[in-house]
Amino acid sequence: MIKTQLIAVTVVDKVMTGSSLSHALQQCWQKHASLSNQQKGAIQNFSYGVLRFYGQLTEILTILLKKPPQSQKIYYLLLIGLYQLIYSKTKVYTIINQTVSASRTLTRNKKIQGLVNAVLRNFLRQKDDLLTKAAQKEVGLYSHPQWWIDKLRSQYPEHFPTILHTDNQHPPMTLRVNQRKINVNDYQQLLLAHGMESQLIWHGALSLKQSVNVEKLPGFSEGFVSVQDAGAQLAAPLLKVKQGMHVLDACAAPGGKSTHLLELADISLTILDHDETRLNRVTQNLERLKLQAYKIACGDAANPNSWWDGKPFDRILADVPCSASGVTRRHPDIKWLRRETDLHTLVLKQRSILHALWQILAKNGKLLYVTCSVFMEENTWLIDEFLQHHPDARVEPLPEPEINDGGLLQNNQHDGFFYALLHKQ
Numbered sequence: 327m328i329k330t331q332l333i334a335v336t337v338v339d340k341v342m343t344g345s346s347l348s349h350a351l352q353q354c355w356q357k358h359a360s361l362s363n364q365q366k367g368a369i370q371n372f373s374y375g376v377l378r379f380y381g382q383l384t385e386i387l388t389i390l391l392k393k394p395p396q397s398q399k400i401y402y403l404l405l406i407g408l409y410q411l412i413y414s415k416t417k418v419y420t421i422i423n424q425t426v427s428a429s430r431t432l433t434r435n436k437k438i439q440g441l442v443n444a445v446l447r448n449f450l451r452q453k454d455d456l457l458t459k460a461a462q463k464e465v466g467l468y469s470h471p472q473w474w475i476d477k478l479r480s481q482y483p484e485h486f487p488t489i490l491h492t493d494n495q496h497p498p499m500t501l502r503v504n505q506r507k508i509n510v511n512d513y514q515q516l517l518l519a520h521g522m523e524s525q526l527i528w529h530g531a532l533s534l535k536q537s538v539n540v541e542k543l544p545g546f547s548e549g550f551v552s553v554q555d556a557g558a559q560l561a562a563p564l565l566k567v568k569q570g571m572h573v574l575d576a577c578a579a580p581g582g583k584s585t586h587l588l589e590l591a592d593i594s595l596t597i598l599d600h601d602e603t604r605l606n607r608v609t610q611n612l613e614r615l616k617l618q619a620y621k622i623a624c625g626d627a628a629n630p631n632s633w634w635d636g637k638p639f640d641r642i643l644a645d646v647p648c649s650a651s652g653v654t655r656r657h658p659d660i661k662w663l664r665r666e667t668d669l670h671t672l673v674l675k676q677r678s679i680l681h682a683l684w685q686i687l688a689k690n691g692k693l694l695y696v697t698c699s700v701f702m703e704e705n706t707w708l709i710d711e712f713l714q715h716h717p718d719a720r721v722e723p724l725p726e727p728e729i730n731d732g733g734l735l736q737n738n739q740h741d742g743f744f745y746a747l748l749h750k751q
């Protein structure tokens with residue numbers, strides 16, 4: 327029998343040694359090709375769950391263990407067992423039996439097998455007390471690294487607990503209706519006819535009451551909808567693209583916002599990304615939605631000489647690489663992989679991309695700077711500094727009532743983003 331907990335142990339182990347969660351899961355599906363959808367679901371649930379609540383679970387284990395076990399895999403197995411005992415509806419004796427049985431595959435040492443059993447049973451005996459004790463430390467309470475908590479507290483003294491708790495929730499599955507094909511109300515009815523309830527967030531953004539596999543979405547293969555967070559759906563309309571405009575999406579892959587731009591108007595869109603593999607996903611998305619770009623290029627946005635034909639752009643979307651601190655619900659691995667020192671490198675990259683793109687924007691053109699981060703270094707502070715060095719740049723007010731001073735904090739309806747719409751004088 328395939329032990330889903332054991333496979334999840336290897337996934338968590340890969341993440342904690344530097345791999346992204348999506349990459350670790352991808353490798354896992356390739357290695358274990360015979361996994362059923364149910365087994366894959368369980369592995370995903372364990373891996374996402376442990377990474378989402380890693381701070382809390384490790385605090386509890388620290389209290390329960392005199393010293394951590396020598397085997398890192400046993401440690402991760404214990405975290406998975408604890409995660410299930412706190413957050414799943416599976417019967418406790420099933421969880422304990424399965425975890426102890428999984429430990430037998432990892433070690434022949436009976437003492438360690440006994441330790442796994444004892445730790446989980448001890449947890450159950452003192453559950454309430456342990457949950458309270460773990461929450462006395464901020465890392466245990468919020469399940470984020472301490473530097474992350476401290477940064478958010480200093481930047482959002484009022485909102486930081488809400489931001490951190492939101493990060494630990496399950497994200498909604500949100501659709502963007504392709505209004506070239508079908509209007510939002512009609513698509514909502516179509517969903518209902520297929521037994522799927524949804525809620526309109528804004529524009530063409532429909533949040534599903536329950537997540538489903540994309541193949542189950544009516545009209546998905548015909549390009550009626552794309553899966554895209556409601557916050558991300560605000561970006562393309564802010565550029566107010568019109569027919570015939572010469573537009574650049576400078577950090578485009580996998581193409582969520584590029585395809586949105588093309589759905590909004592018949593523009594001549596150059597799609598750029600420096601990652602060839604990720605660009606393949608843009609091509610797939612364009613094909614499914616039956617949309618056409620003017621040009622797809624692989625290159626560095628900070629060095630236009632290598633890919634630009636010399637014609638200035640009317641509109642530029644710069645969805646720059648960032649810490650992704652606004653999308654941790656979808657990628658809980660980010661919390662533990664990101665280092666505070668990464669921010670400095672990211673800001674340098676963002677600054678050089680923005681500076682280079684500004685040079686190739688037409689006079690009177692507009693550039694939308696976007697991050698899926700809530701850290702001010704990558705957002706307001708970077709834009710303020712840019713404005714000081716570029717007297718020909720003006721920030722345009724953003725018409726959306728949802729966006730506050732460029733920022734959109736994550737909540738139960740959307741992820742966290744930052745937008746700055748810059749107008750070249």
Ligand SMILES: C[S@@+](CC[C@H](N)C(=O)[O-])C[C@H]1O[C@@H](n2cnc3c(N)ncnc32)[C@H](O)[C@@H]1O
Nearest residue numbers: 577578579580581582583599600601626627645
């Ligand atoms: C936030 S993601 C873009 C998401 C995309 N706009 C969407 O909506 O689907 C950032 C992208 O920037 C790309 N990137 C990072 N550094 C780059 C650079 N110097 N030049 C071009 N692309 C870059 C990454 O490969 C990544 O695909």
